[in-house]
Amino acid sequence: xxxxxxxxxxxxxxxxxxxxxxxxxxxxxxxxxxxxxxxxxxxxxxxxxxxxxxxxxxxxxxxxxxxxxxxxxxxxxxxxxxxxxxxxxxx
Numbered sequence: 001x002x003x004x005x006x007x008x009x010x011x012x013x014x015x016x017x018x019x020x021x022x023x024x025x026x027x028x029x030x031x032x033x034x035x036x037x038x039x040x041x042x043x044x045x046x047x048x049x050x051x052x053x054x055x056x057x058x059x060x061x062x063x064x065x066x067x068x069x070x071x072x073x074x075x076x077x078x079x080x081x082x083x084x085x086x087x088x089x090x091x
Contacts, residue, residue, distance in 0.1 A: 021050070022053075023053045037051070
């Protein structure tokens with residue numbers, strides 16, 4: 001949300017503008033995130049700020065791929081006795 005605020009402030013001229021804003025797309029964001037991005041993209045276009053969408057793939061498909069030995073994103077667990085843990089991962 002901080003990056004959304006910076007984009008909005010730049011679009012209204014409160015802070016210096018910039019040439020581009022980058023959205024790192026996991027391909028598994030909630031629908032509300034994509035709606036918010038579409039709204040911000042319209043505002044950015046009016047302010048002549050390019051919104052660039054980049055992606056390294058689908059984080060959900062990657063996490064569920066049975067051929068991967070380790071999780072590529074942080075996956076947290078809660079044990080039956082309330083102990084917290086994190087799955088082994090490899091970025």
